Amino acid sequence: MIKIFRYLLFSLFAFILFECQSQDKVLILYQGNYTEETKYKILNSDKSQFAEIKSVDGNEPSCSKLKGKILAYFDDYYIFHFRAKQSILPNYFEVQIGSVLKLIEKSNTMMLLSLEDYILKYYCSASKQNPLKISPNEKSKSISVNFEDVGFICLEIKGDWVKVKCNKECESCPNGKNIEGWIRWRRNDKIILKQYYNC
Template identity: 25%
Template sequence: MNKYFLLAFIVLSLSQVLGRCGTLTLNTKKEITKVVSQYRDTLSIVCLYQDSLGNAISTDSVYILYNQDMTPFCKIEKNEEGDPVCEKLKGKIVSYYPSWSIITLFSRDFNKEYMEVEVGGTWKLLNKKSIHRSCDLRNFLQSLWYTPQLGDSLYSLDRKSIKKVKKSDMTFNIIDVQGDWIKLKALNNPSCYWFRWKNNCSVYQDRLMYE
């Protein structure tokens, strides 16, 4: 067996055991870095209550997320106003908009019964029997718009020059996804840029626009 393949396999196994989100320090050959990079890109998206196109998934489900030792971490349920809420998720997942019934998390397969979902840099467990909708990360992002905020950095296509966002009403289509980066095309404008929308599993909040 090729020694670099063996090392890559060991690195990926440790990543799964530790439950990290791809924040490994590698002091090995380029082959291992490439394999780990591909592993990071296997993230999927799980939507609860409503998907990215505004289609209802569930209206009254109660979800329980578990720690890796199967102790309860949090419960997601609707409040008196009918909004699905859980303060432990606020600012720690892909999207958390209770008033729009949007709760979206990074996910990956765990075993036959559970999937892993990412909350604030740690992996929790969600029963696969819970009503949800899973989708490919690329397809999910390309179904949305993106609205950078003032001061955000837009990179040229070769990523060598930077343009700072000076208008708060700029809206872009997402036309490509490469790891932490998304390729943006301005509406009614041929200009295209790269934007780093996340850092591993830490997402810049309030930029994704849903239906």
């Protein structure tokens, strides 16, 4: 009986560990004390090299294989963001590139964030397709704003919605009004929020 209990306890622990490792996160490169020589190798599952992000001839780092296939790619600003999770292999993350998973070795120039913390880290905007709402509900009334001119700071997450307020430090608030509302940031596990990574 004790053996069975121990087996069940171990199985439960293994299941919880697997679930924690499988949680979807975002991996951000070029954080902390990186230099112009900092580079990252993207590996296949057998650890053969798939691609490399690096600087060439003193230019900003780049990697043509990643363009249009990762969460955010703006090489002019050292922005390389991946949907990611902990790998079962020690010292590696699994990163999503297109529809496949690749490996990247852990480094102190990376930051791994939950999806929610990632959304709260950056600025955003509303759009006609994803308007600003009074409350976090599709049926809620939309708030009329000039989508081209008004940027927002993200304040808090509630389910698939993020509460925002107009960004006084960048685009400023129209007519000096402190506009607040809700924008949907996720639909069907896909990030649909239009984000800005610099003011």
